[in-house]
Amino acid sequence: MNLDSGLQIVATFLYPPCPEPEVAIGLPPHSDHGLLTLLIHTGIRDVQVQHKGNRVNVYANPNAFVVNIDDHMKILSNDKYKSAFHRALVNGTDAKISIPILFGQELEMVVSPASELVDNETNPPSFAVMKCREYLEMLQAKISAKLSHRN
């Protein structure tokens, strides 16, 4: 993997207090597409991670980053590491600000399992080789299909 250049995405979310937090969602369940995401966030019970079929609350120290393993790390490890499937909650009393910082490869770089972890007998590649751009387009197409199915 060539990390001489890369892709970094910084976003800022403001979630205002929600009068009915139990029937609302801040950000629906998803995994992030890059290698790693650092998440700065305020408050508790902000983020839940799916673990062995259960939703687990992330209780993060407000002065610490939450570090997520992302999809391309999962592909690079040939599925040895799982990407964190997570969602963001809202709460009834406090506004919440979160700042995710995603680190990934450049869009024209290929994402594939590391050759050291793959052989054709016991460890076949679990993922097709594709460019980061193609992976993002595939993800976008899935989201669009889901949304158009809802309408």
Ligand SMILES: O=C(O)CCC(=O)C(=O)O
């Ligand atoms: O706002 C949050 O707490 C989570 C944000 C997030 O998961 C994302 O931007 O991918």
Ligand SMILES: [Fe+2]
């Ligand atoms: Fe995320």
